[in-house]
Amino acid sequence: MVLPLPLPQLFTYKIPDQLVDTVSAGCRIIVPFGQRKFVTGVVRSIHQHAPASYQTKELIDVLDVTPTMNAYQFKFMDWMAEYYLCAPGEVLQAALPSGFKLSSESMIQLNPLFQEASVDLTEKERRIIQELRSNTLSYKDISKLIDQSSVQPIIKLLIQKQAILLFEEVKEKYSPKIISKIRLADQYTTPHALANLMQELDKKPRQQEVLMRYLQEVPVIQTPGANIPGIEKTFFTASGLSTSSLQTLIKNKVFEAFEEVISRLSYRADEKKSVVELSEQQEAAKESILLQLDTKDSVLLHGVTGSGKTEIYIDLIKRSIDNGSQALLLLPEIALTTQIVQRLEEYFGDRMGVYHSKFSDNERVEVWRGLQEGRYDFIVGVRSSVFLPFTHLGLIIIDEEHEASYKQQDPAPRYNGRDAALMLARIHNAKTVLGSATPSIESRDAALKNRWGYVPLLNRYGNVSLPEIRLADMRVERKNKTVQQGFSLTLLSAIRETIANKKQVIIFQNRRGYAPMLECEDCGNIPMCTSCSVSLTYHQFSHELRCHYCGFTRKVPQKCDSCSSHRLKTVGSGTERIEDELQILLPEARIRRMDLDTTRKKNSFAELITAFSQHEIDILIGTQMVTKGLDFANVELVGVYDADRMLYFPDFRAIERTYQMIVQVSGRAGRKSGEGKVIIQTAQPEHPVFAFIKNNDYDGFFTRELYEREMYHYPPFTRVTHISVLHLDKKEALKTAHGLTAKLKDAIGSKRILGPQVASIEKLRNYYHIELFIKLEKDIKGLQSIKNKIASIVQNEHTLHIGSKGRIIIDTDQN
Incomplete structure (x- = not known):
């Protein structure tokens, strides 16, 4: 059996005689582990061979009547553990909702x-x-x-x-949702018996009022079957009726009290639309996808923002379901599910399940069970949806396939949801459609080399024009002293004009908080995190300094920690500061922001998106959340507050990510009117990436980027594995990293290894980070054997030199 622990092996337990007939592969069982610990494990197989290396313990109990996991999931999890060089238990920990695990x-x-x-x-x-x-x-x-x-x-x-x-x-942990309900006792459901009851209650007006209110809601004489489901008990208290009178009627057996298990998930049950109306261009794209899927397993749909990819997805999903197969629509962000679910409900009603981390543990268990029991044949969710118990999956659609948020960063398994979905489709013999307005370099290259099909959709729905893109040269504006609170005259004038025309604005700044740092004007000291080598971000609303890496907070100092000066100033701008300063410049505007700080609660995404859709907000300021697939009819202006800080991030994908983010957020403008404008504030308007963005020239951008990737041996021409050595002592971290590098060079060749070097953020959560990179050729023979060799060397180094004072992390296909 496999346990949800970071251990490399499976474990064997003895089945007590009384439980032999109840245990099968895929069932959850309770087992003892260690001295006083109990763990929820999953049975992989039943055999007759006791291990020689340890004494087997008896399992304690079986939690499932029918298995929770199936053979497809086991095959997928085995692949993930092997490919991403992690323990089977780490994959199980990621796969099973917490509600399935014992506390x-x-x-x-x-x-x-x-x-x-x-x-x-x-x-x-x-x-x-x-x-x-x-x-x-x-x-x-x-x-x-x-x-x-x-x-x-x-x-x-x-x-x-x-x-x-x-x-x-x-x-x-999982407990079903139970509601208390009331119904009229069977003996009073005939006209004669009911009339006698009403007469008996003539002298008890409060009890009679309760009965009359029930009959108004449940007409038992006209519709006898309506009495069986009854109504919720809370209905009476909400109506202001006497609780004691209701209890007396229950005690006297006029009413029956009973409980009912209900779903926590509420989707629209009626399917309003049965046919997807596609434009001529969409229909041609759909037919091309279907034709290419006859000969290929995957097709890349390259559709510009606003081209109507979602409608094509809906048509393809309906075809899959009508053919008796299950379908999965993957989205990169929880934020996207809020808006798209409303559209999908119109076609799929309660046949659709939604799965993401904002759901409670109990809600995720109910989606899992719903898929197993056949209540759902279509799931829309984020990357963790790939672990769900599909049995006859026919189609996977990966929307916004280029998104970095498909990659799990920490903890293991550090998998890419897009790549994992492609393997899941292969295991099920299913087809995959990947969609994006800005395909990743790797995906476009796969289509170019004919490994995938390729379908372009290069015009917006209804032939609406793409937005006009302008650059605001911040060097010129600063020289002319036309910059106000970080806003160029170009952008500020456009905002005022847009609001005056009763239209909406989105401002994109990929940095939350009020200001990135607080600085002493006398000595230049900047308050730093005590556990990380980063400055603390100032948050004005909570009046605190906060580390965005480890969560450390402190009160805002009244004087400098170094020289005791009171001359402290904030440096830089986050979304919170932009919101404040724009409100000062435009006091009449209704301004809100969308970032991690404002969307922590379960329904905060939906509430913010609904408010913006209903034009209760004039200006929405946001981080990368606002760049991803949201559809607002009234947005005519998008402003990119600071494009330059994205360009020089220490990552070989920095230019690609800048291009993708700006094009994606630009696509929010003019989606219905065709009169959209985008203004990008930059001090480097001559940078080549801006020319590609202005001219909507993806092919030119792709060709240039591919050339540079090949020259410097980066994906898609190589596979990059990132190894981080973490230790509480910097010298020990460096020593271990150098020793590890030497052994890896001996094993796989020195030309394939870069480093070791101190990470761009040297210290996080008190651990020093030393990193090295391994580049393996894309078509190398024996790839898995080489990766296993790397993992073995890393494990040995960890055992010999790290122990409990640190760890070594392997990130396969670093994103």
């Missing part, structure tokens, strides 16, 4: 051998012992009992005095 809570009980008279106890200890004589207690219970937040010291003392014992109480 183990430490509980305290009285030691039956404890002799209170022979031990000195404090007053608080006596209170705990007294309570334990009749109950077991949790840490939280003890905290409340003695009115003390930290109870670990007192528990430790009681253990030393042999007064208490600790044990683990195991609970399953």
Whole structure:
């Protein structure tokens, strides 16, 4: 069986006789692991061979009547563990929703051998012992009992005095949603019996009022079947009716109280639309996709922003479902699901499931179960949807396939959702359609080399024009002193004009917070994170300095930490500052921002998008969230606040990402009117990437970028593996990294390795980061064998030199 732990092997457990008939592959079981730990594992196979290296323990219980996981999932997980060089348990940890895993809570009980008279106890200890004589207690219970937040010291003392014992109480996290309901007792559902009941209640007006209100809602005489499902009990309290009268009617068996398990997920059940109306251009693109899928497994749909890719997706999904297959639509961001789900509901109703991390543990379990039980045949979700229990998957659509957010960064498995979906399709013999207005270099190259099909869709729906793109030269504007609060006269004038015309504006700045740093004007000191080698970002709303890497916060200092000067100033602009300063410049405008700080709550995305769609907001300021596939009819201006900081990020994909982000956010303008404008603020208008953006010249950009990638041996011509050595001691990190590099060079050749070097952010969460890169040729023979050799060398170095003071991270196909 596989356990959700970062361990390289599977484990064998003994099945007790009474559970032999209940265990099968794919079932979740509870097993002991370590001294007092219980873990939820998944059965991979049942065999008759006891391991020689350790004594097998008995499993404790079986959690499933039918298996939670299937053979397709196991095959997919095996591939992921092998390809991304991680443990099977790490893949299982990522795959299973938390609601499927047991929670183990430490509980305290009285030691039956404890002799209170022979031990000195404090007053608080006596209170705990007294309570334990009749109950077991949790840490939280003890905290409340003695009115003390930290109870670990007192528990430790009681253990030393042999007064208490600790044990683990195991609970399953998932619990179905249950509602209390009321219905009329069967004996009162005939006209005669109901008339007699009403007469009996003539002298009890409050009870009669409750009954009348129920009959108004549930006409049992006209529609007898309506009484069976009843109505929710909360209906009566919400109507202001007497709760005591309702309870009396239940006690007298006039009403029946019962419970019903319901889904937490509410989708529109009625399918309003059955036919997707496609334009002539969309129809031609769809037919081309279908034709190419006859001979190829994957097709790249290169459609400009606003070309109507979603409608083509819907048509393809309907075809797949009508043919009896399941379909998966992958999206890179949770933000995108909010708007697209509303459109998809019109076609698929409650046959569609939605799966992403903003859902609660229980909601994700219900989607998983719904797919297994056949309630859903179409899933729309983010990258983790690839782990769902599909059994007859026929089509995967990967929207915005170029997006970096498809890549899982931490923890392992560090997989790319796009690449994993392609493998998932291969396992199911399914077809894949990848869509983007700005395809990744790797994907366009795959289509160019005829490994994938390719379908261009280069005009907007309804032949609406692409937006006009202008550059605001910040060097000239600063020289002419026309810059106000970071806004060029060009952009500020366009914002004012757009708002005056009752249209909307999006401002893009890929940096949240108020200001990237606080600086002393006298000595230049900048407050830094205590655990990371980065400056703290100033957040005005919460009036604090915050590290965006480890979460460390501190109050804003009144004076410089170094020279005690009170002359502190903020440097740079984040979305919060832009919102404040734009509000000063345009006091009449309704301004909101969309970033991680404003969208932490479950429904905050939907609320913000709805408000903007209904023109309750004039200007929306946002990070990269606003660049991704959102469709707003009234947006006529997009402003890119600072394009230059994206260009020089230390990453070989920096130019590609800049091009993609600006083109994508530009695509939010003029999607319906065709009168969109985009203004890009830059101090380097002569940079080649801006010419490609202005001229909508993807092919020119692709050709130039591909040439440079080939010259410097980067993807798609190589596969890049990134290895990070982390250690609490910098010298030890460097020493280990150099030793690791030497061994890797001996094993696979020195020309394939770059580094080691100190990472661009040297220290994160108290760990020093030293990195090296391995470039393997794209068509190299024995790729997996070489990767396994790399993993083995890394594991040996970790065991010999790192231990518990650090770790070595392997990131395959670094993004």
